[in-house]
Amino acid sequence: MDQMMTPFKSTTAGLVSVLALAACQTATSQEPVAEPDFMEQHQGLIILDTHLDTPANLVQPGFDIMERHDAALDYSQVDWPRMEEGGLDGGWWVLYTPQGPLDERSYQLTRDVAIMRAVAVREMVAANPDEFEMADTAADARRIANEGKKVVMMSIENSYPLGTDVSLLETFYNLGVRMVGPVHFRNNQFADSGTDIQQAYGGLSPLGEELVREANRLGMVLDGSHAADDVFDDLIELSGAPIILSHSGTSAIYMHPRNIDDERLRTLAEHGGVIQINALGSYLKQFPENPERDAAMRAMRAEFSTSPADMTEEEYEVYIARRNEVDAQFPPERADFEDFMEQLLHALRVIGPEHVGIGPDWDGGGGVIGLEDVSDYPAITQRLLDEGYSWDDIGNIMGGNSLRVLEAAESHAAELAAAATTE
Ligand SMILES: [Zn+2]
Secondary structure, three states, X not given: OOOOOOOOOOHHHHHHHHHHHHHHOOOOOOOOOOOOOHHHHHHHOOOOEEEEOOHHHHOOOOOOOOOOOOHHHHOOOOOHHHHXXXXXXXXXXXXXXXXOOOOHHHHHHHHXXXXXXXXXXXXXXXXXXXXXXXXOOHHHHHHHHHOOOEEEEEEEEOOHHHOOOOOHHHHHHHHOEEEEEOOOOOOOOOEOEOOOOOOOOOOEOHHHHHHHHHHHHHOOEEEOOOEOHHHHHHHHHHOOOOOEEEXXXXXXXXXXXXXXXXXXXXXXXXXXXXXXXXXXHHHHOOOOOOHHHHHHHHHHHHOOOOOHHHOOHHHHHHHHHHHHHHHHHOOOOOOEHHHHHHHHHHHHHHHOOOOEEXXXXXXXXXXXXXXXXXXXXXXXXXXXXXXXXXXXXXHHHHHHHHHHHHHHHHHHHHHHHHHHHHO
């Protein structure tokens, strides 16, 4: 927390520091005490996150989205109270499935996991209708945010669960999916991954090209995060609508397969796209090896026969307590707010505030010292103001750009539909 660049940790903390400053000022001072309406202006922005991995927590026994959690204790970074505190209006809630074998049986099993994840998101909305609402369109998302509710759209991270049936994407569209990323850590039936050992296709597979056409037809935004550079190039070439990198970084600042070079950044912007900068430590900087921690984590995981999502509430508590023990004994090296800002400011310098946004990878491994959970968005806003960006720029960075990309996908789909009827 020492590295935090702003006094505004939260509404309450911000108010306390303003009062403290006011108390120190002499009555004759002409200097404004602080931007008095900073939090009001920040809260007035539409802030959308393009990659909320929170659905993985929704299926966790005992997790209640309406309860305030503590990231330092249970690693959770998103819930309604902290969204309120940080001014986060919602965004794209991720249906993530890890990559498995490319066979029909595995496709079916994973398809069911993805569908049940979507059901969990819809159940969250159904259980809290005054707080959350599903958004069908970008216009809908604006309306919901302006009404003070949280916007819920979904995104697919790894299209693996679609199997070889691209038409299944429409089923996910009907469940609320408005963004789709073809691939995750390893090559799959659609595309090469940025982090696999070798390439399978040199870009998209023929099935991946079908996926792009189907996403375009439905008006879903294509997400190039995790994809190999050749896949990025193919997406740019094939997609009739701008694409997004929902949680990525820049390789000019740190060379990593999850980051993108400046030339491709410019191409992305020229095609109307947006990069959402992530805050995942190992994509921001190089850390020294920590074999003792790695061994302790492996040993800890081996103690549990079920994965966290399948644990009972009691088992999960034991698991979290053991994780806390390992963290206390072998603390992980962590990146900080400045490492994140270096990435964000670089992307802003290269392609400008209409093509850059924020996608820290909350509940998916993101978060750095000073940017611990979604209550910390005001820190980013304050820092962008300090860097000279206007409130309009910040509005685009925080949500305007991602909504514009969604709108472009919607209008491209409408054009395709109109062209199809006149044929
Ligand atoms: Zn990811």
